[in-house]
Amino acid sequence: MLKSAVVFVLAAIVLFAPQNSWAGSKNYKERLEAIQENHSVCMNKADTTAAMHACLNESHGKLDTLLNESYRALRKAVEEDKAYHAALRTEQLAWIKLRDAVLKNISERGGTIASVNAGDAANQLISNRIELFVYLLLTLQGDEAL
Numbered sequence: 001m002l003k004s005a006v007v008f009v010l011a012a013i014v015l016f017a018p019q020n021s022w023a024g025s026k027n028y029k030e031r032l033e034a035i036q037e038n039h040s041v042c043m044n045k046a047d048t049t050a051a052m053h054a055c056l057n058e059s060h061g062k063l064d065t066l067l068n069e070s071y072r073a074l075r076k077a078v079e080e081d082k083a084y085h086a087a088l089r090t091e092q093l094a095w096i097k098l099r100d101a102v103l104k105n106i107s108e109r110g111g112t113i114a115s116v117n118a119g120d121a122a123n124q125l126i127s128n129r130i131e132l133f134v135y136l137l138l139t140l141q142g143d144e145a146l
Contacts, residue, residue, distance in 0.1 A: 028134045035060060035062045039123065049112055056119035063126040065111060070133035077140050099125050 042055035071092060078084045102125070107118040 004032070028066065028130065031066055032130055035059055036127065049116060052116045053119065056116065056123065059123050060119065060126070063123055063130070067126050067130050070130050070137070074133045074137055074140075077137055095129065106108075127138075 037058075039055060039059040042058065043052060046052045046055055075085060077087060077090060099122070103118045103122055106121050107114055109117075
């Protein structure tokens, strides 16, 4: 029951978090926005599927690093609360399984562009997850968490 409640609450936060919830999180926000901007510029210049994959791979690596950093920061922020700490880990593992299933479904649609669509979806899922972690950090500790 606790697992499903945590997943529901975190999903609700992602869906209904105010857009200005980034206030004070300049480091994460600026890094995320820079990655997204560079990705957009790269994709606009890409004239082949291979070039698109290069853009996606570069962005993915940077986003993955930022995701891991924000996840570690959130886990550290809640390490005193053993139940929250454990629930966060459980929920993250569930999110990884869901992400993988979504991406597999997109990839299996076939066609040349399917892998590009899957890469783009992966980057969007990771970006959303980073936003969630930063929102939770701000909620828990305010600006000093970042």
